[in-house]
Amino acid sequence: MKILPYLQKQIKSPNKVGFFISAVIHLGVLAFIFVTFKSTQLKQNGENRVTMSLASINTSAVQKKHSTTAPKPKPKPKPKPKPKPKKTKPIEEKQPTPQEEITEVPDTKDDEKEDTSNTTSEGAQAESMAYNEGVSDEFLAKIQTAISKKNKYPRIARIRGLEGEVLVEFILNMDGKLEGLKIIQSTAGQILNDSALKAVVAASKDFPLPKQRVRIKIPIAYTLRS
Structure with a gap:
């Protein structure tokens, strides 16, 4: 209340009034600046506090999670598949091929030709020879007797009652060898024909030896006695 009369006294002087107004304005501006600066500081401090508290919360939560969750067991390494053994084919040893022994065959064509020519010539000579030429009846009788001794009547021919006469021909050499034995004529059948050739x-x-090569023709008779 004492201030008002003091102000009234001061207002009466204009210089003092202007100074007072300017001072009030300056004080108001300073006060506004101070208030805004404080508010910004408070805001900054609050943000820092909030961020720090959130960081501490996050770290604690992470620690709790790490502590609560048990460590996962490491997966066992899968066994590597064993390589399958490659089947190796056995190597076949090539056996040496046996070499064929080449045997030289003597050329017998010429010899055969000579033999055939000789036989043909001899055959021609035999055909040209007359039967029983140069031999006696006694010579022929000895041949006939020798054949009769060796000639056996076949049993099967006896059973069947086979009879007949077989006329044979052959060449008798001086050394006693026979050539060209064959049947000229027969009425006895095959069984008696074979028997006659075997008998000759x-x-x-036992044939007598001739003085020269002769062509013999002789009959062999087969008869069954009653």
Whole structure:
């Protein structure tokens, strides 16, 4: 209340009034600046506090999570598949091929030709020879006797009642060998024909030796006695 009369006294002087107004304005501006500066500081401090508290919360939460969650077991390494053994084919040893022994075959064509020519010539000579030429009846009788001794009547021919006569021909050499034995004519059948040829061959060892090569023709008779 004492201030008002003091102000009234001061207002009466204009210089003092202007100074007072300017001072009030300056004080107001300073006060505004101070208030705004404080508010900004408070805001900054609050943000720092909030961020720090959030960081501490996050770290604690992470620590709790790490502490609560048990460590996961490491997966066991899968066993590597064993390599399959490669099947190796056995190497076949090539066996040496046996070499064929080449045997030289003597050329017998010429010899065969000579033999055939000789036989043909001899055959021609035999055909040209007359039967029983140069031999006596006694010579022929000895041949006939030798054949009769070796000639056996076949049993099957006896059973069947086979009879007949077989006329044979052969060449008798001076050494007693036979050539060109064959049947000229027969009425006895195959069984008696074979028997006659066998008898001549068997009896040839007992034939008399001629002085020259002769062509013999002789009959062999087969008869069954009653």
